[in-house]
Amino acid sequence: MEITTSNEERFATDIVELDRVLGGGILPGSLILVGGDPGIGKSTLLLMVAWTISKKYGTVLYISGEESLKQTRLRAERIGTLSSSLYILTETCLENIEYFIEKLNPVLVIIDSIQTIYKTDLPAAPGTVSQVRECCVQLLTIAKTKNIPIFLIGHVTKEGSLAGPRVLEHMVDAVLYLEGERHHTFRVLRAVKNRFGSTNEIGVFEMKETGLVEVKNPSAMFLAERPLGATGSLVVSSLEGTRPVLFELQALVTPSSYHNARRLATGLDLGRVLLMIAVLEKRISLNLGNQDIYVNIVGGVRTQEAALDLGICSAIASSFKDIPVDPYTLVIGEVGLAGEVRAVSQLEKRVREAEKLGLRRCVLPANNLNNLKYKGQIELIGVTNVKEALEIVLGG
Incomplete structure (x- = not known):
């Protein structure tokens, strides 16, 4: 049997941030897992997807195992996603779900959530590892044989429950995580696995009464409320996929009341922050051993790019x-353990994003400056080590 390949048309959701993360849209026959903490907005996002696909391509089946039909309709009315081609089913039995998929032959199926679905021939309770795994295998078969894309919603607990979506990550085609703090309005959609696209892209949304709204310019949104003239606060840049995003990074250094000083990082890798503290103590001779240090990326987002190293050092020194x-x-640059400032990738994109938002100066690695072809309004200052950078950043 000869196997041929062709560029199969994807379903465009018209949600640009989601399509970017998926790699251009929803591929027919794919099984996509959407994970995240309870209440973060997964159901809202996929109800919006169901609505847009039903308007453009035909019948969509949304299966809710957690809410009643009235509850789901109320949510749909609130965010404006009612459609005559969008069918809602409240069902948790997999055999019944298969029957309705066969009967309706939808172009898209959404299951909310996989932890509520069960097979009658398995004695285990819904949500257990065996039920979740077997149901996922069956749904994978349906997606591939009928060429129907299926979204699975999965909850992630802080304790890392074995029944969570991590059990399923190796089975599905794509794994998307909706991140953010429940008390912040921003949500970041990130791909941690994608067989049909990049895992470097992110989508940024803002939670409102009418649902999740795309953020066209994340940098402007994240910097909108930053205090001017506050110590320990500065602007950093993280490259998220193909676009740079500017964040406000804050640090607070205060004398410790305890024998062991506290170290806390929100939105950043704590291990990386501890390395930067060690560099400041050893290479710059800052006495931070008796200081509590708190570092935060404002807006409830998370990033781990090494290009934030110099910003972390500068924010801590500014507060101290x-x-x-x-x-x-x-402030941009990766910092090594010797205190040297190393080059970062795609610097021109970051500088141009800063120029759009009215920034006037950029402290960056000297090695990048030698190869940069940027011609613009921002003053570029190259540095080779942390000491030199702090003299510039804190010296005016």
């Missing part, structure tokens, strides 16, 4: 010395 950083300065 009580010297504010110029609010129109962007």
Whole structure:
């Protein structure tokens, strides 16, 4: 049997941020897992997807195992996603779900959530590892044989429950995580696995009464409420997929009341922050051993790019010395253990994003400056080590 390949048309959801993360849209026959903490907005996002696909391509089946028909309709009315081609089914038995898929022959199926679905021939309770795994295998078969894309919603607990979506990650084609703090309005959709696209892209949304709204310019949104002239606050840049995003990074350094000083990082890798503290103590001779240090990326987002290293060092030093950083300065650079500042990738994109938002100065690795072809309004200052960078950032 000869196997041929062709560029199969994807379903465009018209939600640009989601289509970017998926790699251009929903591929027919794919099984996609959407994970995240309870209440983060997974059901809202996929109800929006169901609505747009039903308007453009035909019948969509949304299966809810957690809410009644009235509850789901109320949610749909609130966010404006009612459609005559969108069918809602409240069912948890997999055999019944298969029957309705066969009967309706939808172009898209959404299951909310996989933890509520069960097979009658398995003695285990819904949500257990065996039920979740077997149901996923059966749904994978349906997706591939009928060429129907299926979205699975899965909850992630803080304890890392074995019944969570991590059990399923090796089975599905794509794994998307909706991240954010429940008390913040921003949500970041990130792909941690994607057989048909990049895992470097992110989508940014804002939670409103009418549902999740796409954020066209995340940098402007994240920097909108930053305080001007506050110590320990500065602007950094993280490359998320193909686009740079500017964040406000804050640090608070205060004398410790306890024998062991506290270290806390929100939105950043704590291990990386501890390395930067060690560099400041050893290479810059800052006495931070008796100081509590708190570092935060504002907006409830998470990033781990090494290009934030110099920003972390600068924010901590700014708070410790009580010297504010110029609010129109962007700080970029990876820091090594010897205190050297190393080059970062795609610097021109980051600088141009900063220029759009009215920043006037950029402190960056000297090696990048030698190869940069940027011609614009921002003043570029190359540095080779942390000490040199802090003299510039804190010295005016």
